[in-house]
Amino acid sequence: MRIHELKVFAKLLEQIDAISIPPESWYLTGPTASGKTSLGIALARHLNAEIVSMDSMAIYRLMDVGTAKPTPEERAEVPHHLIDILDPSDEYSVSDYVQAARAVATEIRSRGKQVLFVGGTPLYLKGLLRGIFEGPDADPVLRAELERFADSGGDLHGRLNAIDPTTATKLHPNDRRRIIRAIEVYESTGKPISFYQTQFETPAPERKQRVFVLDWDKEELNRRIDRRVERMFESGLLEEARYLYGRPLGKTARQAVGYKELFEYFSGRGHPSLDETIALIQTHTRQFAKRQRTWFRAMAECRFVKCSP
């Protein structure tokens, strides 16, 4: 471990030692490039835990460099779960993830080990902590129809308002995706989505969780992000993305930062240079980190652990 990692690790241990009854699950999260992976391994060893990845992209095979996936060596040190279980062409959802993660967690505990979730997908984190509503799967036919309706100038928001005014009030008229999902749930169950979506209102109790968020100063994190993107290129991101380019990709995998910009670059549209593409990836990564922070700030379960170089 590097010096700054040791410092953070010491802070984590301090907090952990103060806990008399261990929680059901441990969580280590933080924005991209905050150092979750290596710290997670150290933490898992200390806790006698196995790691369950909480990362919407590392779950895909063939996407290694761009997702900063733990290396085979790291995975040999501590068992990792929910990495490399999908093909990039597979579709997936939060609810699929939460189900899978709970199953693995139960299995790990049954072997007498602790469970440590490590990853930076905030929606997955929240789903794990507070639960996901039981609802219908995506209905591609209905969605396509609603998309067409909206494209041709139809008032989707008004349509939702007629069947589920509560949700319509909460959603911005431009928030097409969520409006469509709300209509979809209503169409298939006859009840408004607001009837089902109540899980997120209550934070998970302390005995169930302990969530550590690696918290870097923004400027410092941005520097780490920039460096990390450069290193990804040194480690073969370009080649990895080229291999994936043109292969069937699901809608989740195709939008991963680092890949989508390179796909655009390969396609020749807009004729960006490679350097411009790299800079764009850095910018998009920083923006992603910003959104992650917004989630963490809003989740009461999060305990921030200050990090500094």
Place this chain on the structure above:
RNA sequence: GGGGGAUUUCCCGAGUGGCCAAAGGGGGCAGACUGUAAAUCUGUUGUCAACGACUUCGGAGGUUCGAAUCCUCCAUCCCCCA
């Protein structure tokens, strides 16, 4: 040496006499988010004692009731002819 074009708010870029603190996009900042989530959506982005005032459109002058928009000179850049 001669001719033409450019210079706009953090960036790109619209604007050619009042409706302009100045479209649009990018970036920044903030927020939302439960079946695509590394996605998607929203608000905001000159200053201030702020329903009003002040400063801004390369610089300096000028014309006009009024200028980013017109004129003069200067600076820088680009293109064409030599």
